[in-house]
Amino acid sequence: MKDVFARLGSDFLSTIVFLAIYLSTDNVVLATSVAIAGAVAQVIYSRIKGRPLGYMTYASLGLVIVLGSATLLTHDPRFVLAKPAIGHFAIGAIMLKRGWMLRYLPPIVTDTIPEYATLAGYAWAALMFALGAGTIAVASTGDIKLWTFYVTVVLLGAKLAAFAVQYVAFRILVTSRIRAARA
Numbered sequence: 001m002k003d004v005f006a007r008l009g010s011d012f013l014s015t016i017v018f019l020a021i022y023l024s025t026d027n028v029v030l031a032t033s034v035a036i037a038g039a040v041a042q043v044i045y046s047r048i049k050g051r052p053l054g055y056m057t058y059a060s061l062g063l064v065i066v067l068g069s070a071t072l073l074t075h076d077p078r079f080v081l082a083k084p085a086i087g088h089f090a091i092g093a094i095m096l097k098r099g100w101m102l103r104y105l106p107p108i109v110t111d112t113i114p115e116y117a118t119l120a121g122y123a124w125a126a127l128m129f130a131l132g133a134g135t136i137a138v139a140s141t142g143d144i145k146l147w148t149f150y151v152t153v154v155l156l157g158a159k160l161a162a163f164a165v166q167y168v169a170f171r172i173l174v175t176s177r178i179r180a181a182r183a
Contacts, residue, residue, distance in 0.1 A: 013038060013039075013042060014035040014036070014038050014039040014042075014060075014064050015035070015080070015083065015084070017031075017034055017035050017038045018031045018032060018034070018035035018077075018080055019031075019144070019148060021034055021035075022077065022144060023144060023148075028071060028075055028076070028077045029072060029075065031077075032068045032071045032072050032077070032080060033068075033072065035064060035068060035080070036064055036065060036068040036069075039060070039061050039064040039065070039068075040061070040065075042061075043057065043058075043061055063083050063086060064080075064083070067079040067080050067082065067083050068080060076142070077142065077144065078139050078140055078142050081135075081138075081139035081142075081144075081147050082135065082136050082139040082140075084132075084135050084151060084155070085132040085133070085135035085136045085139070086132070087132075088128045088129070088131050088132030088135060089128070089129065089132045091128050092125045092126075092127075092128030092129040092132065093125075095121055095122075095124050095125035095128060096122070096125045097121075098118060098121070099114075099117075099118050099121065100121050101117050101118070101120060101121035101124070102114065102117055102118070102121075105117055105170075108174055109170055109174060112173075112174045112177050112178065113170065113173045113174055113177060116169075116170065116173055117170075120166050120169075120170075123162075123166075124162065127158065127159070127162055131154075131155055131158060131159075134150065134154070135150065135151070135155070138150040
C-alpha cells in the first residue's frame with residue numbers, strides 16, 4: 001500500500017508543486033516553470049538511478065511540458081488544471097474493453113454473474129469520462145480552490161461511492177443467483 005501512495009505521489013508531484021507554489025504566490029508563470037522543471041528533474045533523477053521508466057512516465061512528462069508551455073504562453077492556469085482529465089479519458093477508453101474487470105474480481109463473481117461484471121466495467125468507463133469532463137469544466141472556470149476541491153474530494157468520492165455501490169450490488173446479485181440455483 002505504501003508503494004502505491006509513493007507512486008501516486010511521484011506521478012502527481014508536478015501538479016502538487018504547481019498547486020503549492022501557485023496558491024502561495026498567485027504567480028502562474030513561477031508555478032508552471034517550477035512544475036515543468038520538477039517533472040524534467042524527476043525523469044533525469046530516475047534515469048541516473050537506473051530506475052525503469054514506463055510509458056506513463058513519459059506521457060506525463062509530455063503532458064506537463066505541452067500543457068505547461070501553453071500555460072506559460074497564455075498566462076492561463078487552465079491548461080495545467082485540465083491535465084487530470086486526459087488521464088481519466090485514457091483510463092475510460094481502456095475500460096471500454098469488454099470484460100476488463102473480470103480479472104480483478106473473485107471467482108464467485110466471475111462464475112456467478114459475469115454479465116453484470118461486464119456491465120459494471122462499462123459503467124466504470126462512463127464514470128471516468130464523466131469525471132474527465134467535469135475536470136475540464138471545473139478547470140475552465142480558472143478557480144484554483146474549486147478545482148482543488150473537485151480533484152481531491154469529488155474525484156475520489158465518486159470513485160469510492162461507485163466502488164461501494166458495485167460491492168453491494170454484486171453481493172446482492174451473487175446471493176440471489178446462488179439461492180435461485182439451489183431452489
